[in-house]
Amino acid sequence: MTAAGFQVSGSAPRNYQQFNAVIMAPFVEAVIAGAGVGAGDEVLDVACGTGLVARRVAEVVGESGSVVGLDVNPGMLATARSLDVPSGATIAWSEASALDLPYADGRFSAVVCQQGVQFFPDLGQAAAEMARVAAPGARIAVSFWATLDDQTYMRAQADGLRAAIGEEAAAPLAGAFRLSPETMSAAFVAAGLRDISAEELTSTVSLPPMDPYAAQQVSTLPVAPAFAALTDAQRQAYVDGMGLALAGYRTPEGRYDCPFATWVVTARK
Ligand SMILES: C[S@@+](CC[C@H](N)C(=O)[O-])C[C@H]1O[C@@H](n2cnc3c(N)ncnc32)[C@H](O)[C@@H]1O
Numbered sequence: 308m309t310a311a312g313f314q315v316s317g318s319a320p321r322n323y324q325q326f327n328a329v330i331m332a333p334f335v336e337a338v339i340a341g342a343g344v345g346a347g348d349e350v351l352d353v354a355c356g357t358g359l360v361a362r363r364v365a366e367v368v369g370e371s372g373s374v375v376g377l378d379v380n381p382g383m384l385a386t387a388r389s390l391d392v393p394s395g396a397t398i399a400w401s402e403a404s405a406l407d408l409p410y411a412d413g414r415f416s417a418v419v420c421q422q423g424v425q426f427f428p429d430l431g432q433a434a435a436e437m438a439r440v441a442a443p444g445a446r447i448a449v450s451f452w453a454t455l456d457d458q459t460y461m462r463a464q465a466d467g468l469r470a471a472i473g474e475e476a477a478a479p480l481a482g483a484f485r486l487s488p489e490t491m492s493a494a495f496v497a498a499g500l501r502d503i504s505a506e507e508l509t510s511t512v513s514l515p516p517m518d519p520y521a522a523q524q525v526s527t528l529p530v531a532p533a534f535a536a537l538t539d540a541q542r543q544a545y546v547d548g549m550g551l552a553l554a555g556y557r558t559p560e561g562r563y564d565c566p567f568a569t570w571v572v573t574a575r576k
Pocket residue numbers: 310311312313314331353354355356357358359360377378379380383403404405406420421422423426427428
């Protein structure tokens with residue numbers, strides 16, 4: 308069993324921050340609201356990546372609160388550390404596994420996790436750990452992409468990359484879409500949590516022109532090395548194919564207004 312999914316290296320974490328923030332941005336508030344985060348809270352952001360959620364949480368909790376961003380990937384954390392923190396806020400970055408959180412029982416008043424749970428090798432253990440470090444009454448909110456059938460950009464990407472780099476090399480892409488709200492809710496129940504609810508959210512994201520965005524966004528993913536190994540012509544064929552596949556979402560300005568769908572599952576300790 309691998310210790311973690313969605314592992315990237317080299318320039319991918321910096322690229323992730325630059326080219327994925329636009330896709331994640333509409334869903335950040337939902338996971339924060341789902342955990343009921345407010346001023347003064349002490350919040351854990353599990354699988355924080357480059358800190359897209361942690362930095363917004365820092366603004367919400369203010370100077371009287373605190374945020375810990377935890378991730379297993381040192382490159383993601385290095386990018387997180389390199390970015391400005393909202394004025395007056397405190398964010399501690401921690402390299403550790405979601406399966407073995409290095410915190411005392413009941414340490415946090417809220418726990419969030421955006422697009423991380425589907426990559427954990429043992430979801431039950433991760434849910435148990437989130438429940439353990441949550442204080443009595445604290446809320447936990449996790450988000451994960453809805454099925455690939457409900458996606459636009461990412462379905463076109465999966466089809467295009469399978470053709471470009473091959474089924475085997477593209478296989479890790481499927482991991483992002485493998486979790487159902489039923490499985491997540493069951494893990495929370497098994498962890499002893501209550502008041503569990505699941506909501507599917509769809510948001511239309513205005514993506515930049517596919518040339519060059521489609522290739523830049525692949526550079527943020529675990530499949531980036533396989534894509535980089537292609538010829539210039541092969542990469543360009545992928546980019547052109549994305550433009551064609553998403554032609555129905557193209558705006559007169561040449562951007563692509565694509566709906567993305569995610570689940571947000573919340574629970575209370
Ligand atoms: C798609 S990224 C999401 C990052 C961030 N939450 C965001 O919203 O941009 C998935 C993250 O999960 C992290 N991850 C995967 N398995 C993990 C584990 N077992 N423990 C901690 N982090 C893990 C990866 O390192 C990666 O940063």
